[in-house]
Amino acid sequence: MMIRKIALFLGVAALPVAAFAQAQSLPASTASQAAPAPDEGGLTGSVTDESEWQDLGIAIPAFPTDSPVPTAAEGGNTAALGQNLARVVFNDLRNNGLFKPVGPDALPGIGYPQVTAPSFDVWRGRSAEMLVQGFVKAAPDGKLTVGCYLYDVALGSELARQGYVVQPSDWRRAAHKCADMVYSRLSGENPFFDSKIAYIAETGPKDHRRKQLAIMDSDGANHRFITNGQATALTPRYSPDYSKIVYLSYLNGYPRIYIYDIGSGQQRLVTEGRGPTFAPRWSPDGKWILYSMAIGGNTDIYRVSAQGGASTKLTDSPGIDVGGSYSPDGSKIVFESDRSGSQQVYVMNADGSNQRRITFFGGRAATPEWSPRGDQIAFTHIGGNFRIAVMNPNGGDLRFLTDSWQDEAPTWSPNGRIVQFFRTEKGSGKTGIWQVDLTGRNERKLNTPVDGSDPAWGPVLP
Amino acid sequence: MPALTPTKISALLLAAASLSLGACASKAPKELPPQPTATSTTTMPTQPAGPVPGSQADFLASVLADTIHFDTDRYNVDTEDQGILQSQAQWLARYPAKMVTLEGHCDERGTRDYNIALGERRANAAKNYLVSLGVDASRITVVSYGKERPIALGSDEASWAKNRRAVTITVQ
Numbered sequence: 313m314m315i316r317k318i319a320l321f322l323g324v325a326a327l328p329v330a331a332f333a334q335a336q337s338l339p340a341s342t343a344s345q346a347a348p349a350p351d352e353g354g355l356t357g358s359v360t361d362e363s364e365w366q367d368l369g370i371a372i373p374a375f376p377t378d379s380p381v382p383t384a385a386e387g388g389n390t391a392a393l394g395q396n397l398a399r400v401v402f403n404d405l406r407n408n409g410l411f412k413p414v415g416p417d418a419l420p421g422i423g424y425p426q427v428t429a430p431s432f433d434v435w436r437g438r439s440a441e442m443l444v445q446g447f448v449k450a451a452p453d454g455k456l457t458v459g460c461y462l463y464d465v466a467l468g469s470e471l472a473r474q475g476y477v478v479q480p481s482d483w484r485r486a487a488h489k490c491a492d493m494v495y496s497r498l499s500g501e502n503p504f505f506d507s508k509i510a511y512i513a514e515t516g517p518k519d520h521r522r523k524q525l526a527i528m529d530s531d532g533a534n535h536r537f538i539t540n541g542q543a544t545a546l547t548p549r550y551s552p553d554y555s556k557i558v559y560l561s562y563l564n565g566y567p568r569i570y571i572y573d574i575g576s577g578q579q580r581l582v583t584e585g586r587g588p589t590f591a592p593r594w595s596p597d598g599k600w601i602l603y604s605m606a607i608g609g610n611t612d613i614y615r616v617s618a619q620g621g622a623s624t625k626l627t628d629s630p631g632i633d634v635g636g637s638y639s640p641d642g643s644k645i646v647f648e649s650d651r652s653g654s655q656q657v658y659v660m661n662a663d664g665s666n667q668r669r670i671t672f673f674g675g676r677a678a679t680p681e682w683s684p685r686g687d688q689i690a691f692t693h694i695g696g697n698f699r700i701a702v703m704n705p706n707g708g709d710l711r712f713l714t715d716s717w718q719d720e721a722p723t724w725s726p727n728g729r730i731v732q733f734f735r736t737e738k739g740s741g742k743t744g745i746w747q748v749d750l751t752g753r754n755e756r757k758l759n760t761p762v763d764g765s766d767p768a769w770g771p772v773l774p
Numbered sequence: 775m776p777a778l779t780p781t782k783i784s785a786l787l788l789a790a791a792s793l794s795l796g797a798c799a800s801k802a803p804k805e806l807p808p809q810p811t812a813t814s815t816t817t818m819p820t821q822p823a824g825p826v827p828g829s830q831a832d833f834l835a836s837v838l839a840d841t842i843h844f845d846t847d848r849y850n851v852d853t854e855d856q857g858i859l860q861s862q863a864q865w866l867a868r869y870p871a872k873m874v875t876l877e878g879h880c881d882e883r884g885t886r887d888y889n890i891a892l893g894e895r896r897a898n899a900a901k902n903y904l905v906s907l908g909v910d911a912s913r914i915t916v917v918s919y920g921k922e923r924p925i926a927l928g929s930d931e932a933s934w935a936k937n938r939r940a941v942t943i944t945v946q
Contacts, residue, residue: 518927519925521922523922547887567890567918588890588917604891606890606891606895606898608898609895609896609897634887634891635887679885694885698885718882720885720886739928741882741927741929
C-alpha cells in the first residue's frame with residue numbers, strides 16, 4: 313500500500329508546504345489575521361491542567377461545496393461528503409476528550425461564500441468561542457480539494473487555514489489534517505490525528521484465542537485484517553514510513569519475528585537465528601530492528617539491519633533482557649530486565665554500553681516505551697494490579713495514568729500526549745484497546761470490530 | 775541410568791500420590807496419569823490390550839505426568855518435578871527413536887514479551903533436567919507459548935498455578 317503524501321497548501325502555520333502540481337490558491341478569508349499576542353502560539357496547556365482550552369466551545373458546521381458533483385468518496389456527492397468531512401473533524405476533536413465541540417448534525421449549514429466570511433454574530437449568539445469551517449470541491453479528474461479554516465469567534469479573526477488535495481479514497485485524511493490543524497493551533501502541541509494503528513484483533517474463548525494482525529486509522533476507520541488468524545500473531549510495530557509491519561507469528565509452530573511488507577503482502581524472517589525471536593521494535597529512522605532472542609532459556613536483546621544481515625548482541629546478562637525502545641534521537645534504548653531478580657527498567661546506549669537500572673520504586677516495571685517527545689517513558693507497573701504509568705528518562709516523577717486490573721503494553725501517540733494500551737478483563741480474558749492522555753483524566757476505549765490488544769501507534773502521515 | 779522396574783514405578787506412583795495428598799500449597803495438584811485398565815499392563819508395551827507402544831497414549835499411561843508446574847516467576851525444577859521428569863526419561867530410554875516437544879507456559883499475570891521469555895526458560899529447565907538424565911538433547915524441541923495457551927480459565931491463584939507449566943508432548 314502506498315502512503316500518499318497529502319498536498320498541503322497555504323499553511324498558515326509553519327508547516328512544510330509539499331511540492332505538488334496544482335497551483336491552486338485557497339480563498340483568503342475576509343476576517344483579519346489575528347495579530348500574534350505575547351502569549352500566542354497556542355493556548356498553552358501543561359500536563360497537569362489543561363482545563364482552560366479543553367472547555368473551549370468549538371462549532372464545526374458541514375463543509376459546503378461550490379457545486380454538488382458526484383465523487384467516489386463517502387457520500388456519493390460533494391455536498392454529502394462535506395457533511396462527512398465535518399463529522400470526522402468533530403469526532404476527532406471530541407473523542408479524545410480534548411475539546412467539547414458541536415458538530416454538523418447539531419448545527420445549521422452554511423453557504424459556500426460564508427466559509428471565508430463567517431457570520432461571527434450568529435456564532436457568538438450560539439456561545440461558540442471557536443469556529444471551524446471548510447469547503448470541498450471536486451476537480452474533473454476526481455481529485456478533491458478541501459479547505460479548512462479556524463476562526464476565533466470573540467476576536468472575529470482567522471487563526472489558521474490549510475488546504476489539501478487528496479484522492480477520493482483519502483478523503484478522511486483531509487479531515488484528520490484539518491482536525492490536526494485545529495488541535496495544534498489551540499493546544500500548542502504537535503498533530504496526531506492523521507496517523508495509523510497496528511494491533512492484534514482477538515476472538516474466541518480464553519483457551520483458544522484467535523489472534524490476527526490488523527490495522528486501522530487513528531479513529532478506527534479503514535480497518536483491515538492483515539493475517540487470517542491461523543497462526544497466532546502478536547506484538548506488531550509499524551515501520552516509521554508505514555510501509556512495513558514487524559510482528560511475531562507462530563507460523564510454522566515456533567515464535568519468530570517477521571517483516572510484513574504492506575504493499576506486496578509478502579513477509580520474511582527478520583533473522584535466521586537459532587532460537588525463538590520476539591519483542592521486535594523499529595529504530596526511529598526505520599533502519600534497525602531491535603529484537604529479543606532466547607538461547608538455552610536465556611533471553612538477550614539484539615539489533616539487526618532492517619535489510620537483514622548479521623545481528624549485534626546488545627545485552628549479555630544471565631537474566632531475561634527483553635523489549636527495548638529507542639529514544640527519539642536514536643542514541644539510547646530503554647528496555648526491561650530481571651537481572652536484579654524481578655522485572656525492572658534499564659537504559660543503555662544504542663550500542664549496548666552503559667547499562668543502568670532506572671526504576672527503584674516498589675513493584676515491577678515492564679514494557680517501557682520512550683515518548684516521541686523524549687521527555688517521558690511509559691511502562692507497565694506491576695504491583696498487585698497492572699497499571700500504565702509514566703516517568704522521566706531517569707526514572708523520576710512516577711505518575712500512574714490508569715487504575716484497573718490489568719493494563720499493559722503502552723504505545724505513544726505521535727505527539728507524545730496520549731498513551732494507548734490494552735486492558736484485559738479479569739476472568740473472561742476479554743481484551744480491549746484503550747487510551748488515556750497524560751493528565752490521566754481522559755480515558756476511553758477504542759471501537760474495534762472485535763477485541764484488541766498490543767496496539768502500536770505510528771507517526772503522523774506526511 | 776538403570777531401567778526402572780515395575781516395582782520402582784509403583785513406588786514412584788505411590789510417592790506422587792502421597793505428595794499430592796500432602797499440604798503442598800505452592801504447587802498445583804498434580805494429575806495422576808489415567809488409571810491403567812484392569813491389571814497395570816501399560817508398562818509392558820508388548821501387551822496387545824494397552825495403548826500402541828511408543829504412542830502419545832502409551833507415553834501418558836506410562837509416565838507420572840506429562841506436566842510439571844512452577845511457582846510464580848520461577849523456573850526451577852523441584853524434587854516433585856524431578857520424579858515426573860525421571861519417569862519421562864525412563865519412557866524415552868525405552869523408545870530411543872521418539873522425539874518430544876517441551877512446551878513452556880505462563881499464567882496471565884505477566885506482560886506478553888516477558889512471558890514468552892519465561893516460558894522458554896521453564897521449558898529449557900525441564901529439557902536440561904531430561905538431558906542430565908541421559909536423554910539426547912537433539913531429541914527435545916522447546917517452544918514457549920508465554921501466556922497464550924492457558925488450560926485453567928479462571929483469574930485466581932489456583933488457575934494460575936495450573937497454567938505455570940511445562941508440558942512434554944511426544945512427536946508422532
